[in-house]
Amino acid sequence: MSGEDESSGWQLTESDPGVFTELLKSLEVPLVVDDLYSLDPAFLADLQPIHAFIFLFKWVPSPSEPTAGEYDPEFPGFFAHQVVNNACATLAVMNAIGNIPGLPMGPQLTDLIGFTTGMDPNTRGMAITSSDWLREVHNSLSPPQAISLDGLGLPKQTEDAYHFIVYMPYMGSVYEFDGLKNFPVRHGAYDERQGWVDKAREIIEARIGTYPPGALEFSLLAVHEDPLPRLQKQFVELQAGGNESEAAQVMVKLSDESAKRERWAFENSLRRHSYLGLIHSLLLSLAKTGKLDAAREGAKKALDERIARKKERGESMDED
Structure with a gap:
């Protein structure tokens, strides 16, 4: 959950695909993140294979028991509690990539995940958020806090708290990883032929359906394989085979993907810049x-x- 308390040293991060992709790149994880504006299968087709969905929503107090699915206290995979404010974005990423078998990652991340093996969720969360290098990576994607308005007596509107959670497959079932819940939530098995995304789509659509019509208090991100290597390989093969028309179509996708990466890089440079x-x-x-x-x-x-x-x-309007 992201709130106002910055005493932990973890700063707020945006729900932005460029931010999450840069975070994964810093962790040496070869995955990318994209915004999702639809859960239609045709829209998701170009993003396959999708490893996880990251769901952002306005946090409100909820019952201790999950309203959908059931707790899995014997979950054998990676699950960490959120023990400090503002760390929920990186914690969601950790809960996702920690449960993808065989995923390549950098040595520091490998050591951190290995170090927390066997820990209970709360201790694992404390170990993760106590990691100086991980906090520095997280904070590097937040705007510099050069000016403080504290103590000036300026009125402000109470800020809403937002929270990131993860939906992904694990051992034949769709799981929900919420760092504020006691255990991972198991939403049941999925049809192997249809894939886990169909099951997750039903769960997410049901959750979105609990919001008032037209509500914009949530967003959805997809964590998926980087398409650039695949597209580059397709382009070379099509050109070599003389399929110029199909090669041109792939080149358009390559150009769009490269332009998106350039935009993300520019936006992240603006986030890091101090305007003082x-x-x-x-x-x-x-x-x-x-x-x-x-x-x-x-x-x-x-x-x-x-x-x-x-x-x-x-x-x-609350007064400071």
Whole structure:
């Protein structure tokens, strides 16, 4: 769960495929993550094989027992509790990749997973979130915290908490890994011919169906094989076989995939950049031209108007 407490040293991360893919790359895991806007089989076809779904939703207190599926206290795989705020994105990734057999990964991650073997979920969660190198990888994808507004008496709206969980196959069943639950949740076996995705789609659609119509308080990501090596191999084979038309179609997919990676890299560079110097230069420029006082008054007026509109709509504003 992502909340306001930053005392753990773990910073908030975005539900963004570029962020998750960069996290996997830093862990030397050859998988990528994509946004899902549909669970239609035709839409998912280009992403196969899919190893896991990462589901983000607005967290609300829930019963201790799962509303769907059943706890599996004897689960033999990898499962870690979330013991600190803001770590749920990386914890979801760990709960996913820790249950993919034979998945290549970097030496530090291999050592960490090996070190936690045999631990109970709570101790495993403590070991993971105590890992300095993993926290640094996680925080490297969060915006620099250069300016703090604490103590300025600024009103703010209470922030909602959001939480990441995982749905994936394990030993013939679809499991839900939620670091805030006591155990993994087993949702039952799936048809081997149809695959686990069909079963998971039913579970996720049922969960989304509990939200009000038009609600946008959740998002879904797919963790899947990197398509670039496969597409590159197809392109070479088609060209060698003289299938120019099909080769051109594959080239379009390659170009789209490469453009997406370039966009992700650019967006991640923006996330890592500190804008403190730019802000300082803008304020200095306003001061030199005698416009700083007017800008400050204009900003204060806009803030007061925003607060007044929220009060008119009955929205709560908590005071620091």
